[in-house]
Amino acid sequence: MDRIKNPSIKLKRHLEYQEYEDIKSLRKYCVEQDNVALELELDYKLS
Structure with a gap:
């Protein structure tokens, strides 16, 4: 994975x-690295 530049x-x-x-x-x-469950609800934000 690439390093994030100017995180914000x-x-x-x-x-x-x-x-x-x-x-x-x-x-x-x-999810793969930390075995966490994330609920981001991104679909409704996609315009």
Whole structure:
């Protein structure tokens, strides 16, 4: 996994498709590495 450059948190009403895919990838990585369950509810944010 690539290192994150300039990490930050943004609150947005809608996600762009690439942001959506990036978050899904991060979620998958977290689940695989840390064995956690995440409820992100991203589908309704995708515009």
